[in-house]
Ligand code: ATP
């Protein structure tokens with residue numbers, strides 16, 4: 295029996311709904327496979343915890359998480375708590391302390407889901423966006439001077455290091471090399487930002503030399519949004535900074551039909567610490583508590599988690615089950631259906647049991 299201990303942090307809004315759904319399908323998969331066991335410990339951290347304790351997680355929170363094989367995360371953000379408090383109080387400390395420097399965001403149009411792109415259907419947009427997840431624009435450096443005065447200045451400093459850029463570039467080239475098309479696009483904004491972004495371009499050229507099998511090109515981030523929309527098939531693996539990839543992956547999620555189907559993995563490739571798996575979407579309070587949150591992103595990221603844990607068969611079984619369900623038109627309202635979170639979850643469990 296292969297056993298994995300997983301820390302679940304459902305947190306805010308629809309987070310608890312989709313994480314519970316994910317735990318249900320993983321339990322089903324466990325029964326189907328018979329030789330794997332997932333043991334979950336749930337942590338009630340997040341905005342409710344913040345209202346009670348003034349912090350998003352306890353001071354030894356990171357220490358508590360260290361012993362797990364993986365972290366399964368819902369979403370943070372609540373209407374009455376500032377976004378930077380929720381983000382910096384829980385999600386970012388985990389990513390940064392556990393050096394989850396590679397944020398991996400696959401995009402594909404799933405069967406049965408309609409893309410806003412004309413002439414694109416199931417199986418199209420087979421992209422993986424690799425987001426630098428440890429530095430750059432989200433380093434937290436900067437400040438405010440002369441607060442409230444007419445001469446007030448606010449700075450937000452993006453910090454890029456040779457170590458940081460080289461390791462994400464290597465990760466992206468390696469990933470591109472492992473995919474059938476061996477195609478990588480490196481995204482920067484090196485025409486307008488002439489320091490760190492030019493360094494990104496230079497390091498891309500250096501790393502590329504170690505991966506002669508990979509065909510790669512460079513794009514400016516503004517032009518990249520156009521290419522993703524008008525020439526989606528010309529792309530495969532994409533690497534970009536923390537901020538740029540954050541924006542591009544929301545676009546990618548929308549082009550694949552909904553944020554509700556977009557997963558992400560925060561990976562520590564060196565496996566010193568647990569990696570964290572979460573849907574791209576946030577807490578979506580507009581639909582929280584209504585039972586209609588799309589759980590597909592949470593299922594897909596659970597498949598990413600299985601992959602990372604070395605459970606390849608379980609991962610592909612789970613994705614096949616998800617695709618059978620979306621293909622059969624069992625869809626939540628965000629992707630044009632009328633099914634509930636529970637309907638989709640039960641259908642995926644059934645598909646897991648009836649598959650061979
Ligand atoms: P946050 O502030 O935490 O990012 P948000 O309110 O900005 O949350 P997002 O989750 O980023 O909301 O998503 C934007 C919108 O997309 C939501 O308001 C919701 O209507 C829709 N959406 C996002 N995720 C899902 C989902 N899993 N199922 C259905 N609709 C979703």
Ligand code: MG
Pocket residue numbers: 576
């Ligand atoms: Mg949002």
